[in-house]
Amino acid sequence: MQCANCGNHIDPAKGECGCGTPLPQPTGAEVPGQRPAQPISVPPHNVQPARGQRLFARPPGYPTFVSWLVTGAFRNRRGALGAFIAAWFNLPLAVLLGGLGILYGAIAGYLGGFTSGNVVGPDFLTEVPLLGSVLSGDLLQVGGLLGLLVGVLLGCLAGFFGGLFVPWSLVTTEPGYAAGYFVAQTIVALLLSLLYTGYGIATEGWRFRAAGYREPSRRERELLQPILVDCATRLQLDEYPKLLIDDSHSQHAVSGTRHVVISRGLLDEFDYAPEPIAAVLCHELTHWRNADPVSSLFVRGLGLPLYLIYAFGTWLRQSFRHPILALVVTLSTWPLLLTVRYFVMPMQAAGNRAAEYLADQGAIWAGHHLGLRQVLSRSRDGFDGARNGWEAAVCANHPPNELRLERAEAPGVDYPLPDRDSPARPLPVVVSSSLIP
Structure with missing residues (x-):
């Protein structure tokens, strides 16, 4: 019998291994959360599946293909929600505009604070949506460094939320139409995901x-x-x-x-x-x-x-x-x-x-x-x-x-470090001297 800790052979008469690990429970004894260990049964060579067995079928416990698909779809609900929001609600565009807003806000905030509101630089900075109104106010007239920090914060927020909501406002400004567009986009995303999942299952062998x-x-x-x-x-x-x-x-x-x-x-x-x-x-x-x-x-x-x-x-x-x-x-x-x-x-x-x-x-x-x-x-x-x-x-x-x-630790077994199954660590090599002919 092999020790689960050090891997050495255990003499059943002693009741424990030389490392102190107790003798594993005999086959048939139940350990909470763990099935008793069994030897691997090796059928004769050239083993083949039983007649009628479908190697490509869905796992057991799913009466229909739809039940299998629905179970998989709701397996990781938070992950699915994150992918849906990122792909269909302009999140990359918001990140892009937020990054540009940080750049513009830093420049405009520093110049605006340093010159007490008289921005020195290109006129396009004052024409950036939401950023121009900030530059024309008194908020940035607090010194160059503090103006830079305020400009970075406001530029990031303005760009990010602008990227999220401006594309929606370009489609419609009516709340009813916006709700309908949201529902339609959600349906399209779900249908596309279901089609892709079906495609992935059907073409898995080829892929x-x-x-x-x-x-x-x-x-x-x-x-x-x-x-x-x-x-x-x-x-x-x-x-x-x-x-x-x-x-x-x-x-x-x-x-x-x-x-x-x-x-x-x-x-x-x-x-x-x-x-x-x-x-x-x-x-x-x-x-x-x-x-x-x-x-x-x-x-x-x-x-x-x-x-x-x-x-x-x-x-x-x-x-x-x-x-x-x-x-x-x-x-x-x-x-x-x-x-x-x-x-x-x-x-x-x-x-x-x-x-x-x-x-x-x-x-x-x-x-x-x-x-x-x-x-x-x-x-x-x-x-x-x-x-x-x-x-x-x-x-x-x-x-x-x-x-x-x-x-994966078994109850009542000690697992010290380093683990016996860990890969061997290379020995350090130190060059102490060299021979020069």
């Missing part, structure tokens, strides 16, 4: 193949398919997604709506050991069962204009690593980048973290507590993959692995 994911080889199938079947059985899943392989060297796994992907880098990192592989697959199967991939598609569809521009800009910076191009892209898209990073992603963070903790608990409940801790200790940056800049930003909002390890 994954375009991303470089492939069918497992005979040897990979003989090793991994039994583990996947065993994980689905432990999680009480009558059906499970199709397994694909990513040949990249990065250590990650991806759960889609109809597929689960595991990378060669992760398999190589753990030398194809069944326990950590099973923990990762249980984690991804829990995501699949909880409709988390559907939720990601729905939120992305609500913010589709932002997503397309953000993903394209990230692709440009990563594909053409030139400082001038990177500068041009950043200057062209900085309002969008700020909107996504400091509004959309924080709105999604709570839901994403809750989904990750729950997926970890799925692996623990299936009996792969030790494998999960091995993977989290070794992969300090997480093992959930990302195919573009948007998904990388989403993964950045996942909880830190140290907190996930804390949630």
